[in-house]
Each structure stands twice: as C-alpha cells, then as structure tokens.
Amino acid sequence: MVLSKGGSIGRFKLSSDRKMGDLKNIRKSEVKVTVTHRSKGMGSAPATVVSEPKVVTGDDGYVLEDVPHLTDYIPHLPTYPNPLQDNPAYAVVTQYFVDMDDTIAQKIVVHADSPRGTHFRRAGPRQKVYFKSDDVHACIVTCGGLCPGLNTVIREIVGSLHDMYGVTRIEGIEGGYRGFYSRNTIPLTPKAVNGIHKRGGTIIGTSRGGYDNKKIVNSIEDRGINQVYIIGGDGTQKGASAIYEEVRRRGLNVAVVGIPKTIDNDIPVIDQSFGFDTAVEEAQRAINAAHVEAESNENCIGLVKLMGRNSGFIAMYATLASRDVDCCLIPESSFYLEGPGGLFEYIEKRIKENGHIVIVVAEGAGQDLVAESLRTNDAKDASGNKLLNDVGLWLSQKIKDHFKTQTEMEINLKYIDPTYMIRAVPSNASDNVYCTLLAQSAVHGAMAGYTGFTVGPVHGRECYLPFYRITEKQNKVVITDRMWARMLSSTNQPSFISTKDIIESVTDEAPPTQLLDDQVADNGLVIKETIVC
Structure with missing residues (x-):
C-alpha cells in the first residue's frame, strides 16, 4: 500500500x-x-x-x-x-x-x-x-x-x-x-x-x-x-x-x-x-495580592496580567483555582469595552454590588483592540514570534479613562504583572x-x-x-467546552460572544466522532481515496 x-x-x-x-x-x-x-x-x-x-x-x-x-x-x-x-x-x-x-x-x-x-x-x-x-x-x-x-x-x-x-x-x-x-x-x-x-x-x-x-x-x-x-x-x-x-x-x-x-x-x-502546574500555582500569589488590594480599598479594581500569548490556559486555570476572580479575559474569547454587555458595564455593575472587582487578563487577550487603539505594526522577536502590545497597561489606562470621563464613580486600580516572577521559579x-x-x-x-x-x-x-x-497547530482553550463553562460559572462574567460566534466555534472546533465513507480521523487525518497495493 x-x-x-x-x-x-x-x-x-x-x-x-x-x-x-x-x-x-x-x-x-x-x-x-x-x-x-x-x-x-x-x-x-x-x-x-x-x-x-x-x-x-x-x-x-x-x-x-x-x-x-x-x-x-x-x-x-x-x-x-x-x-x-x-x-x-x-x-x-x-x-x-x-x-x-x-x-x-x-x-x-x-x-x-x-x-x-x-x-x-x-x-x-x-x-x-x-x-x-x-x-x-x-x-x-x-x-x-x-x-x-x-x-x-x-x-x-x-x-x-x-x-x-x-x-x-x-x-x-x-x-x-x-x-x-x-x-x-x-x-x-x-x-x-x-x-x-x-x-x-x-x-x-x-x-x-x-x-x-x-x-x-x-x-x-x-x-x-x-x-x-x-x-x-x-x-x-x-x-x-x-x-x-x-x-x-x-x-x-x-x-x-x-x-x-x-x-x-x-x-x-x-x-x-511541564511547568504549567507551577505557573498556575504561582499565579495564585498575584491573584491573592490583587484580591487583598481590591477588598481593602474603596471601589477598587485589581487587575492581573498573566502569561498566554495565544492560549489562555494559565489565566483560566488560575481563575478557577482562585475563586476570587470576577472576570477572566483570554486570547480565544473576544471581548469589547463599551456598550451594553461590554466590559466597562460589567466592571461598574460588580463594583456597585461588591465594592470591588478582580480581573485576570492573559497577555494575548484583546490584541486586536490594542493594535487598533495604538495603531501598532506587526513586529517580531528573534524567534519569529509576533511582539505583543502590553494589554495590561493598555486596559488599565482604558478603565481609568472611562470612569474618569464617562461616570461619576471614583475608582482605585491596582495593576500587577507577575510574568517574569512566575517563569523564573523552580x-x-x-x-x-x-x-x-x-x-x-x-x-x-x-x-x-x-x-x-x-x-x-x-x-x-x-x-x-x-x-x-x-x-502543526497550537493547543487552545475551547470556549464551547465544559472547562470554560465552569470558569464562566465561577466568575459570573458575560461571555462577550454572540450566538453566531458560538455556532461558528462549534463548527470549527468540534472533532468528528467516527469515520464515514469520506473518512476523517480524530486527529485531522483525512483519508479520501482508495488504495493501490
């Protein structure tokens, strides 16, 4: 054959x-x-x-x-x-x-x-x-x-x-x-x-x-x-x-x-x-610090940026493990800032209800919004990876500007970036x-x-x-999977996606369950034609 x-x-x-x-x-x-x-x-x-x-x-x-x-x-x-x-x-x-x-x-x-x-x-x-x-x-x-x-x-x-x-x-x-x-x-x-x-x-x-x-x-x-x-x-x-x-x-x-x-x-x-378990464990320290700051100050927002260029696993698992996070933003799930159902509306709602909010954002989240806002180009590092804009600093400034100009609520924002601390530990x-x-x-x-x-x-x-x-591809969080649903249940945040997005995501990500006449294996192996021996 x-x-x-x-x-x-x-x-x-x-x-x-x-x-x-x-x-x-x-x-x-x-x-x-x-x-x-x-x-x-x-x-x-x-x-x-x-x-x-x-x-x-x-x-x-x-x-x-x-x-x-x-x-x-x-x-x-x-x-x-x-x-x-x-x-x-x-x-x-x-x-x-x-x-x-x-x-x-x-x-x-x-x-x-x-x-x-x-x-x-x-x-x-x-x-x-x-x-x-x-x-x-x-x-x-x-x-x-x-x-x-x-x-x-x-x-x-x-x-x-x-x-x-x-x-x-x-x-x-x-x-x-x-x-x-x-x-x-x-x-x-x-x-x-x-x-x-x-x-x-x-x-x-x-x-x-x-x-x-x-x-x-x-x-x-x-x-x-x-x-x-x-x-x-x-x-x-x-x-x-x-x-x-x-x-x-x-x-x-x-x-x-x-x-x-x-x-x-x-x-x-x-x-x-390897190293993922340790990273999630160390990320808890940053989230705990943000939670303490947020609880101790009036109308306080604790914002933590974690690693995750294209995959939001650290942010998702750290959020699930913490149970103190109110919103988790990852590269796989788009979000928007303004308007009904947007991030700003949710932040204001949580502060009014609890007096504080803790947000975790992966470094690769919202890069389209950041690039559009800052009008940056697609520079790359020595390994050929796209250089990311600092979504943490950008988001913290956007939040401050919104509450200063669009609302009468005075806020405190504490920004924590533990990236190099996490990856340098044993x-x-x-x-x-x-x-x-x-x-x-x-x-x-x-x-x-x-x-x-x-x-x-x-x-x-x-x-x-x-x-x-x-x-051939990267492992990414599937936002139609049970684990992402568990995280949404933990934070009570909006999903930021429409029904159309969900349907498209299911179509793109759901693997075939069996081989039919035009056979497709579970790993993407396509076997279309017949055999010559």
Missing part, C-alpha cells in the same frame, strides 16, 4: 483502486510510506525537504502514527542488550521493558461502533538498544523563554543516561541554538547537576533565535555527538525537526530528541506541558515528577534507536510523537 501526501502537515490521502473498507484486511507489514512534504522552517531557517511520516494501518480503523528509527536510513545497525537488565534497582519491576507493539490511543472516549483511531508508540525502555554506553556522546540544549522545570529536565536526562545506561560523556550546549557553533560546551555530570532542580532558570543558558541548521549539524558532526536532546517550545521543535532531517540526509548515526516546553500549555496532543513537586518521566522517556527512546520524535503523556501514558504532531 502506498500513502501519498496532500494538503497540510498531518493530512494524508490513500491513492488506490481499493475501497476504504479493505483497510481492515491490510496488515502492518503491507504498509509502505512514501510521503514527503516541505517545512516552512523556523524563523530565518530555509525551507527543508521533510522525510515521510510513518503511518501504519491495521484492523478496525487502527492507525499508528509512528516515529522514525535510525534503521530507517542506516540498515543493519547492531543491537546490544539493555544495561537495565543488570540494574538491581529495576530488577523488582515485573515486565519492565515495553513491548514493541504497545501503543497508546489518542482518543479514549468512543462509541461501540467507533473505529480504533489514531495511536502513538508507547515510551519506555526496550530490551535491545542501538548504542553502546561507551560510544554515546550526548548533548542537551535549552531554547526560548524560561519555564519552571528546565533544570529538572536537564538533571534527569543526565541522571538517566549515567545511572541507567552508564553514559559518561554528556555536554550542555550553552545559550540556545547558537551555542552549537559560537560557544563552548559545558560538561554535565551527576555531581554537577545534583541540586539544580531546586533552582529556577536553566544552568546551560537559553536564547531566542540563533538557528542555523547547517552550522548546527556541522557542529554535531564535528564534535562526534550522537544523541541530541532539544528542550523548547513549538518553534524550537520545528528547528529540532529540521535538524533531524539534515542529520538523516547526511546519513549520520545521531538520535535527535525533542522535549516540548511551554509555560502556556499550548502544545497540542499531549496532556499538559518547579513544584508535581512538575518535578513529570519532568523526570519526560527525561527518562526521552533517554529510553534515543537508546532504543528512535529519532526525530518528541515525548509527552497522552491520557497519562508517556508516548513518542512525530515532530509534526506538536508543531
């Missing part, structure tokens, strides 16, 4: 003269993937020709979106017994090694007649590895903004390589992607990283930009590095994907592994990104445990010969995911 690609990343069609129902009779061994596409690259990086995704189909609508393996382009690689077989710490674990056929379903809420749907390869140690411990030369790099848990991931990668697999040559790439070709490396040993999980930031430094695919892979090749662990957000993971493609093009025996990092929780598919207990699982899963995957993948939990189980699944 031949799969040929059409449309955007993650969308495939089967070209053939066989009917779609015949998929049930196709065995995994019959599948040959020949899909290619072009990546737009990262920042200033050139477009890259991308190797074919590995999509395997089985009985009853089973689809496995597999990850690349070194043997895909370097045949006949030798294998070795996993050193964990002789590790007394793991001798007590029954069936510690993961079965090669174990996969995790992306969708777990199904109907009786639903197809099995999309699956991902389960993470964990394999009985055979593709690297000798003495031959491994690993490096770790952190890119983009800070996030609680970065040091924990670094520590646990080093610990997993050293304690589980006996690897001794591990280096940190200093200062992000540009450190590959412009900085010295930092030796990383268990002793050097022992207590870093108690500190915020990253001990090897980070930066935005500096991505040069050719220079980076030249450095990897020149230094003799054969395992690369790249920690960063969606832009960083796009760069990691391009690095893997160049490594593959050169035929290098190098495993390229991504660990997704975003404090905004905007990575799709996976349950949650990770909390739950994030530390989560970072440990991510790091160990990444190391197990690299040692087992997998490459060109990222790691993360899907329904509580660690998985190996192809890069395109986490870079």
Whole structure:
C-alpha cells in the first residue's frame, strides 16, 4: 500500500483502486510510506525537504502514527542488550521493558461502533538498544523563554543516561541554538547537576533565535555527538525537526530528541506541558495580592496580567483555582469595552454590588483592540514570534479613562504583572515528577534507536510523537467546552460572544466522532481515496 501526501502537515490521502473498507484486511507489514512534504522552517531557517511520516494501518480503523528509527536510513545497525537488565534497582519491576507493539490511543472516549483511531508508540525502555554506553556522546540544549522545570529536565536526562545506561560523556550546549557553533560546551555530570532542580532558570543558558541548521549539524558532526536532546517550545521543535532531517540526509548515526516546553500549555496532543502546574500555582500569589488590594480599598479594581500569548490556559486555570476572580479575559474569547454587555458595564455593575472587582487578563487577550487603539505594526522577536502590545497597561489606562470621563464613580486600580516572577521559579513537586518521566522517556527512546520524535503523556501514558504532531497547530482553550463553562460559572462574567460566534466555534472546533465513507480521523487525518497495493 502506498500513502501519498496532500494538503497540510498531518493530512494524508490513500491513492488506490481499493475501497476504504479493505483497510481492515491490510496488515502492518503491507504498509509502505512514501510521503514527503516541505517545512516552512523556523524563523530565518530555509525551507527543508521533510522525510515521510510513518503511518501504519491495521484492523478496525487502527492507525499508528509512528516515529522514525535510525534503521530507517542506516540498515543493519547492531543491537546490544539493555544495561537495565543488570540494574538491581529495576530488577523488582515485573515486565519492565515495553513491548514493541504497545501503543497508546489518542482518543479514549468512543462509541461501540467507533473505529480504533489514531495511536502513538508507547515510551519506555526496550530490551535491545542501538548504542553502546561507551560510544554515546550526548548533548542537551535549552531554547526560548524560561519555564519552571528546565533544570529538572536537564538533571534527569543526565541522571538517566549515567545511572541507567552508564553514559559518561554528556555536554550542555550553552545559550540556545547558537551555542552549537559560537560557544563552548559545558560538561554535565551527576555531581554537577545534583541540586539544580531546586533552582529556577536553566544552568546551560537559553536564547531566542540563533538557528542555523547547517552550522548546527556541522557542529554535531564535528564534535562526534550522537544523541541530541532539544528542550523548547513549538518553534524550537520545528528547528529540532529540521535538524533531524539534515542529520538523516547526511546519513549520520545521531538520535535527535525533542522535549516540548511551554509555560502556556499550548502544545497540542499531549496532556499538559511541564511547568504549567507551577505557573498556575504561582499565579495564585498575584491573584491573592490583587484580591487583598481590591477588598481593602474603596471601589477598587485589581487587575492581573498573566502569561498566554495565544492560549489562555494559565489565566483560566488560575481563575478557577482562585475563586476570587470576577472576570477572566483570554486570547480565544473576544471581548469589547463599551456598550451594553461590554466590559466597562460589567466592571461598574460588580463594583456597585461588591465594592470591588478582580480581573485576570492573559497577555494575548484583546490584541486586536490594542493594535487598533495604538495603531501598532506587526513586529517580531528573534524567534519569529509576533511582539505583543502590553494589554495590561493598555486596559488599565482604558478603565481609568472611562470612569474618569464617562461616570461619576471614583475608582482605585491596582495593576500587577507577575510574568517574569512566575517563569523564573523552580518547579513544584508535581512538575518535578513529570519532568523526570519526560527525561527518562526521552533517554529510553534515543537508546532504543528512535529519532526525530518528541515525548509527552497522552491520557497519562508517556508516548513518542512525530515532530509534526506538536508543531502543526497550537493547543487552545475551547470556549464551547465544559472547562470554560465552569470558569464562566465561577466568575459570573458575560461571555462577550454572540450566538453566531458560538455556532461558528462549534463548527470549527468540534472533532468528528467516527469515520464515514469520506473518512476523517480524530486527529485531522483525512483519508479520501482508495488504495493501490
């Protein structure tokens, strides 16, 4: 069977003269993937020709979106017994090694007649590895903004390589992607990283930009590095994907592994990104301070700006956890200031009822209103991200101007921006445990010969995911979902959206529940035509 690609990343069609129902009779061994596409690259990086995704189909609508393996382009690689077989710490674990056929379903809420749907390869140690411990030369790099848990991931990668697999040559790439070709490396040993999980930031430094695919892979090749662990957000993971493609093009025996990092929780598919729990917990301090100020002063407005460029998860979850917030504004839900049902009317109403109001606004909320008001252009940072206007300062001034000119009510407004305080703290207990699982899963995957993948939990189980699944779109709050409804119930704020907006949102966001004749899988995988074997 031949799969040929059409449309955007993650969308495939089967070209053939066989009917779609015949998929049930196709065995995994019959599948040959020949899909290619072009990546737009990262920042200033050139477009890259991308190797074919590995999509395997089985009985009853089973689809496995597999990850690349070194043997895909370097045949006949030798294998070795996993050193964990002789590790007394793991001798007590029954069936510690993961079965090669174990996969995790992306969708777990199904109907009786639903197809099995999309699956991902389960993470964990394999009985055979593709690297000798003495031959491994690993490096770790952190890119983009800070996030609680970065040091924990670094520590646990080093610990997993050293304690589980006996690897001794591990280096940190200093200062992000540009450190590959412009900085010295930092030796990383268990002793050097022992207590870093108690500190915020990253001990090897980070930066935005500096991505040069050719220079980076030249450095990897020149230094003799054969395992690369790249920690960063969606832009960083796009760069990691391009690095893997160049490594593959050169035929290098190098495993390229991504660990997704975003404090905004905007990575799709996976349950949650590391550092998010800590961010929500720390955001409570700012909200509590705003609530104290608001309660203690007459006609007081406590305004808190939280992180969330395109996704309002931190603001939403912090609001739900606090129960002291009267209004939460996020990028996914438009709002307006003036007129019936507008924000100003609601603020005045709450102040008259309670004597105060607490507002939480995500940094990406209302950017269309801010841009229109300030007449700003679309400037970008070194990573290619659009520079946002400060919605917190803009909104606080707009509120002051409204109550000064349009009402007789005198107000106090206390504005709190804890952005850098939140992202610079060490990770909390739950994030530390989560970072440990991510790091160990990444190391197990690299040692087992997998490459060109990222790691993360899907329904509580660690998985190996192809890069395109986490870079093709962002995870966003669904404003027609129960969680958003719970938040609206908590704050009693107006939704600021019309019935028409709700209908359009449902049409855009509601996933298909089953495959029909013109089959659409739950992940957006489109299978339109038939098969040629």
